[in-house]
Amino acid sequence: MERERTTPVPTRRRLLKGAALAAVPYTLLSGTRAAARPAAVDYPLAEWQPSSAFNYTPSSRPTTYPVEHVVVHVTQETYADTLAIFRNPEKQVSAHYVVRSSDGHVAQCVREADVAWHAGNWDYNTRSIGIEHEGWVDRPEYFTNALYEESARLTAAICTRYGIPRDRAHIIAHHEVPGSDHTDPGPLWDWTRYIRLVNFA
Numbered sequence: 001m002e003r004e005r006t007t008p009v010p011t012r013r014r015l016l017k018g019a020a021l022a023a024v025p026y027t028l029l030s031g032t033r034a035a036a037r038p039a040a041v042d043y044p045l046a047e048w049q050p051s052s053a054f055n056y057t058p059s060s061r062p063t064t065y066p067v068e069h070v071v072v073h074v075t076q077e078t079y080a081d082t083l084a085i086f087r088n089p090e091k092q093v094s095a096h097y098v099v100r101s102s103d104g105h106v107a108q109c110v111r112e113a114d115v116a117w118h119a120g121n122w123d124y125n126t127r128s129i130g131i132e133h134e135g136w137v138d139r140p141e142y143f144t145n146a147l148y149e150e151s152a153r154l155t156a157a158i159c160t161r162y163g164i165p166r167d168r169a170h171i172i173a174h175h176e177v178p179g180s181d182h183t184d185p186g187p188l189w190d191w192t193r194y195i196r197l198v199n200f201a
Contacts, residue, residue: 042161043154046097046108054089057115061126067112067162069128070155071119072194073174074142074184079134083107093117095130097154101142104150112158119177129158137186148190152197159198166198 041048061067075082079100086094086109095118098107110116118130133151135142155171164170168191174184 041108042112043097043106043108043157045150045153046106049083049086049098049107049109051086051094051109051116052089052091055086055092055094056110056117057125059113059115059126061113061115062162065115065126067127067129067158068164068170069124070158070164070171071124071128071130071174071177072151072171072185072189073118073130073132073182074135074137074186074189075132076136076184077134079105079107082132082134083109095132097130098132099134099147099151099154101134101144101147104144104146104148106150106154112161119174119180120182121177121179124177131155133185137184137188140188143189148194148197152194153201155198156201166195168195171195171198 059065073095075098077085079098082098085091086098094110094116096108096110096112096116098109099105100107112129115125116130117125118132119125119128131151131154133143133147135147156166158164159166159170171194173189174180174182
């Protein structure tokens with residue numbers, strides 16, 4: 001003989017629990033990487049990997065400073081080690097973004113409104129977005145198709161957001177920053193290809 005099913009009477013507690021669970025974003029429940037993002041990353045395809053608050057200057061750009069350049073860097077470290085350096089408050093260095101070599105994955109480490117310490121020149125830091133690319137200046141195998149393509153999409157989005165011309169006068173190498181003693185991204189970085197990709201993104 002089949003027993004009659006009874007429907008539980010909704011209690012106030014049960015209703016509150018259900019409402020609280022409904023308010024939790026699906027990404028938090030599913031354990032996906034998107035849960036690591038703050039409420040509003042500047043570049044929607046980026047994963048939030050914050051730098052130490054001791055490694056950049058809080059600001060409210062472009063109100064405080066106009067954003068006029070994108071500075072292209074090469075890490076001289078692995079992707080993971082670069083993120084670890086940015087998290088270390090003793091290093092006194094950061095960039096807004098890091099692009100991984102193998103697949104072009106983008107990490108955002110500093111909000112674009114804030115001043116990252118990447119160019120070695122305060123004036124340029126205040127007026128630029130810094131993008132680090134995983135690799136070494138003398139190892140072109142790190143400059144993969146995925147790295148160029150995803151970085152170009154990121155740079156194109158930044159240029160659109162701030163009205164930056166998509167040319168070599170405004171998308172510059174770290175070694176072109178006045179006073180820089182760095183050589184990145186180096187002579188093996190394909191600028192013609194990169195600027196073309198930025199313009200077609």
